[in-house]
Structure formats: structure tokens, C-alpha cells
Amino acid sequence: MNPLVLLFLLLPVAFLSGWWTARRLGARHSVARVDELSSSYFRGLNYLLNEQPDKAIEEFLKLAEANRDTIETHLALGNLFRRRGEVDRAIRVHQHLIARPTLNDEFKTMALLELGEDYMRAGLLDRAETLFADLVVMNAQAPSALRHLIAICQHERDWHKAILYSRRLEEASGESQALQIAHFYSELAERAQAHGASQEAEEHLGHALSAFPGFVRVHMLRGRFAAAKGNYDAAIAAYEQALEADIDYVPEILPALLDAYARAQQLDRAERVLGQMVKRYEGISPVLALARIYARRDGRQRAVEFLGAQLRQRPSVRGLVQLMDTAIEDDAGAESNLPMLRDLTAALLEGQALYRCTQCGFGARAHHWQCPSCKSWSSLRPVHGAAGA
Amino acid sequence: MRFVIIALLLVFAFFGAAFAALNAGTIHYDFLVATLDLPKGVSLLAAIILGWLLGGLSAWAGRGWRMRDAGRRRDGRDQA
Incomplete structure (x- = not known):
């Protein structure tokens, strides 16, 4: 073989070496880029953990600029803006995300949910309600959307809608909303009673009891309504049922019950019931x-x-x-x-709290059925101990 | 490591120079519309550089094609 022919073998060798060099350079470039993104991400995370949201936002903004496709980064940014109270910026980030034509359904519903929360935070409840209602119709993120809708209805005191959404939430999530529904019916009963519609109020109370059997608030309301009509025997019976249903509400029930005993001149019965209560409470x-x-x-x-x-x-x-x-x-x-x-x-x-929320620890001197802080129902319980009631 | 590379480069330069000196003659290329006379050494070096560049180009093009394909597949998933 002519030795010069061997030189032609240098051509594929040159080709392969060029190919290999290009591959290596490309890989090194990618690794450097990923390293840069990862370090930005971890720096942002570190700032978040150290409760320095301003610096975290700077880092996440860098990440979002470096890679415009990073949906999670945009979602995190929007969330941070909202938490910092910069609702307009949060709304812009989420609207920008939703406007992307290539966004898949999962991320789109997440962004819509976040946008709804932005609207809620901004006080644009009508827009938030429309958005969440659309999500429920789409059957996307339905439990979260329904929870927000219920919160809006509670804020607007639209108890009929709140009951409707709570029942749908029960279906969507499988979690019982019986207590919440019973409270909504009780609110309706109080409203009806305030407008003089006693029959309607009693119907609502009946619905509340069917939703949550043994619901203490229903008995307390029945007692109050009966006492208002001057029917003290019925009021006493209702209040005593309330005590049977939940002994924890003694400080709330007792003044009205004692008044009913006094008006019905049943002090012996009062003494007997109180004697039992002293043992149980x-x-x-x-x-x-x-x-x-x-x-x-x-x-x-x-x-x-x-x-x-x-x-x-x-x-x-x-x-x-x-x-x-x-x-x-x-x-x-x-x-x-x-x-x-x-x-x-x-x-x-x-200044000592007589009631404390079992969910968030909020302390109050007066009883509320819904915690003013965390908005959970029936979570305010009397404080026991030296300063308790 | 750096010295080894420099030594290797010197060895290749020496053999390259020796090869060019020993093959001082020219090669005649006829491209139909033009002709070209190139020394044998230059001709070989040009072929090797061209091969190296073509190899690099094909690797770069392959990487770009793979990335575009991944993007298309992700977009397809997004639309689904």
C-alpha cells in the first residue's frame, strides 16, 4: 500500500477530533450555565429562609431573565410580590404567565389561581370570584378555587352561595364541611330572625341540625329566640340541650340560661343544673x-x-x-x-383573653363563632386556668 | 500537563516542517472553472483543518437539532 494513502486516514481523524472538541465545549457551556442558574436559585432560597424577601426577589428576577421559560420561578416571584404587598406587580407577573400561548393547562390553572389570590389581596373580590368560578367550571384546581369562593362569600355574607360552594367542595375534596355549613345556616337563621321571619329562621336551624347533628349553636339560637318571645321554659330546655351538646360553651350559655331560670322562677332547677355543671366543667x-x-x-x-x-x-x-x-x-x-x-x-x-382560637392562637375577650384572625369556625374556646372563665 | 502538550505540539511542528520540506512539490487541482497549484504540505494541512471544522460543525448542528426537538416535544406536551 502506498504510504501516502495512510495520510488520507488523517481526514476522518481530523473530523472526529473536531466533532469531539465541539461536543466538549458545548457540554462545558451547558454545565456552566446550569451551575450559574442553580447558584442563583439557592441564593434566592437562602434569602427566603433568612426572611430577606427583597434580596430573594432580586435573585429570582435574575433567574427569570436568564430563562424566560421558567414558569415555577415566575410563580414564586408572583407569590413573593403578593406576600410583600406589591399586588400590582404580582398581578402583572401572573397575567404575563397566563398570556403565554405555550403554557400547559396545569400551569395555566395554577397561574389563574394565583391571579385570583392577587385580586383577593387587592380587594377586587368580584374579579377574583369570576376567576375562581371559571376554574370550578373548568374543574381545574376545584378544591382550592372553591375554598377561595367560600371565603369571598363569607366576606360578602352571601350564606346561600357559601352553602352551595361548601357542598361542592365536599364533593370535590371528600372532606366534610358539615360544621361550616351548619354555621352558614345559623347565620341565615339569625338574619331571618332579625327580620321577624321566625318560621324561616326555624327552618334554617333545622337544616343546620341536619347538616351537623348536635350542633351547639343551633340550641343556643333556639334558646335565644324562645327567650325573646318570652317562652322561658323552651329557652331553658334549649340552653340545657346546648350544654349537653358542648360543655365548653358554659361561659357563653350561662348568663342567658340563668336569666331564663330567674324569669321562669326555676331557681331550684338552676341549682341542680349548676351543681352538675360544676362537676363536669x-x-x-x-x-x-x-x-x-x-x-x-x-x-x-x-x-x-x-x-x-x-x-x-x-x-x-x-x-x-x-x-x-x-x-x-x-x-x-x-x-x-x-x-x-x-x-x-x-x-x-x-386585657386578658377569655377565649383563644385552637387553630391560630388568636385571643379574644368576647366570643366569636368565626375566628377574626384565621376565619375558622368554632375554633374559639374558653381559656381555662387562673385567669379563665 | 501543559509541558506535555507543548512538547507534543513541538514534535508535530517538527514532523510537519520535515514533511513539507521532503514534499516540496506542488499538487495541481482542476476545479473545472479554475485551476490551483498548492504545495503538498499546505494541501494536506488544509484538508485536515477542513475535516476538523466539518466535524465541529456537525457536532454543533446535531446539538442544536436535539435542543430544538426537545423544545418541540415540550411545547407539544404544553398544548396537550
Whole structure:
């Protein structure tokens, strides 16, 4: 073979070496780019974890500019803007995402959901409602959209729609919304009663009980409605049923129940029921009520003995104040520091939360069926202990 | 590593120079519309560089084609 022919073999070798070099350069370029993106991502994440959202936004903006296809980055950016209160920017980011023709359905519904939340945050409830309703019709992200719709309906006090959406949420998510629905019917009953439609109110209460059997609020409302009509026997029966349904609501039920007992002149029954309650309920409210009955009927000495014995078992600042009140009445006219001590002790109770949300820990002095902070229903429970009711 | 590469480059340069000196003659190319006389060494070097460039070009084109294909497939999924 002519040795020069061997030289022609250099041509494929040159071709292969060129091919290999180009491949290696390309791969190195990609790795460098991915490294750069990853480090930006982790820097952003680090800022987020360190609660420095401004710097996190800067990093994510860099990422979004480097790769305009990164949908997750845009979603994260929009979320961050909304959380920082820059709702207009969040809306722009999400609208820009939705306008992409190549966006798949999953990301599109996510972006629509986020946009709806932006509108909610901006107070544009009508736009948010339309958006979420569209998502429900599309059957996309239905549980989340329905939850937002229910929140809007609650805000607008549109209880009929709230019930409708809650039932659909039950179907879509399989989670029971019975308690929430019962509360919505109770709200409708209160509204109807306020407009003098007693029959309609009773129907709503019936629906509430069918939705959530043994619902304490229904019994309390029945008691209130009956007392308002002067039917104290029915009111007492309803309030006692409420106590059976949920003993935790004693501080809320007791004043109205005691009033009904007094008006119906059933103080013996009151004493019996309170005696049972003292055994079942660990707070101080029934003890104080019973002590007042003893003071009226048997004299202050009996009340002080009873209160003193109970306070040894369940120390309570409220009980102490009542004990001092009784002692002050006994020492009327005498020079004593008791009134000052009583005022100081009462001052300790001022500002103390009587109810606390079991979901978010929000403290309140008055009872609310819906937590003003986290908006969950029936989560405010009486605080027990020394400063409790 | 750097010295090894420099040494290799020197060896190749030496053999290249020796090869060009030993094959001083020219090769006549006829491109139908034009003719060209090139020294044998230059001719071989040009062929090797052309081969190297063509190899690189094909790798680059292949990578671009693969990326476009992946993009098309992703868009297809997005539309689905």
C-alpha cells in the first residue's frame, strides 16, 4: 500500500477530533450555565429562609431573565410580590404567565389561581370570584378555587352561595364541611330572625341540625329566640340541650340560661343544673353562678364557704374577686384595704383573653363563632386556668 | 500537563516542517472553472483543518437539532 494513502486516514481523524472538541465545549457551556442558574436559585432560597424577601426577589428576577421559560420561578416571584404587598406587580407577573400561548393547562390553572389570590389581596373580590368560578367550571384546581369562593362569600355574607360552594367542595375534596355549613345556616337563621321571619329562621336551624347533628349553636339560637318571645321554659330546655351538646360553651350559655331560670322562677332547677355543671366543667363560671344563688338564698356565709372550698380545688382570679366582693359587703363601713386589693386583682384581669382560637392562637375577650384572625369556625374556646372563665 | 502538550505540539511542528520540506512539490487541482497549484504540505494541512471544522460543525448542528426537538416535544406536551 502506498504510504501516502495512510495520510488520507488523517481526514476522518481530523473530523472526529473536531466533532469531539465541539461536543466538549458545548457540554462545558451547558454545565456552566446550569451551575450559574442553580447558584442563583439557592441564593434566592437562602434569602427566603433568612426572611430577606427583597434580596430573594432580586435573585429570582435574575433567574427569570436568564430563562424566560421558567414558569415555577415566575410563580414564586408572583407569590413573593403578593406576600410583600406589591399586588400590582404580582398581578402583572401572573397575567404575563397566563398570556403565554405555550403554557400547559396545569400551569395555566395554577397561574389563574394565583391571579385570583392577587385580586383577593387587592380587594377586587368580584374579579377574583369570576376567576375562581371559571376554574370550578373548568374543574381545574376545584378544591382550592372553591375554598377561595367560600371565603369571598363569607366576606360578602352571601350564606346561600357559601352553602352551595361548601357542598361542592365536599364533593370535590371528600372532606366534610358539615360544621361550616351548619354555621352558614345559623347565620341565615339569625338574619331571618332579625327580620321577624321566625318560621324561616326555624327552618334554617333545622337544616343546620341536619347538616351537623348536635350542633351547639343551633340550641343556643333556639334558646335565644324562645327567650325573646318570652317562652322561658323552651329557652331553658334549649340552653340545657346546648350544654349537653358542648360543655365548653358554659361561659357563653350561662348568663342567658340563668336569666331564663330567674324569669321562669326555676331557681331550684338552676341549682341542680349548676351543681352538675360544676362537676363536669373545669372553669369557674358555674361555681360563681352557684355561689351567687347560695348568697341570695342561704346568706353570704354559705356562699363564702362554698366559694372558698371550690377555689382551693380550682384557683381562679375571677373567683378571688367575687370572694373579695363578698368580704367587702360583709365589712361595709369598716376601714379596710380590701377594696383596693379587689380593684388591683380586677385590674389583673383587664386585657386578658377569655377565649383563644385552637387553630391560630388568636385571643379574644368576647366570643366569636368565626375566628377574626384565621376565619375558622368554632375554633374559639374558653381559656381555662387562673385567669379563665 | 501543559509541558506535555507543548512538547507534543513541538514534535508535530517538527514532523510537519520535515514533511513539507521532503514534499516540496506542488499538487495541481482542476476545479473545472479554475485551476490551483498548492504545495503538498499546505494541501494536506488544509484538508485536515477542513475535516476538523466539518466535524465541529456537525457536532454543533446535531446539538442544536436535539435542543430544538426537545423544545418541540415540550411545547407539544404544553398544548396537550
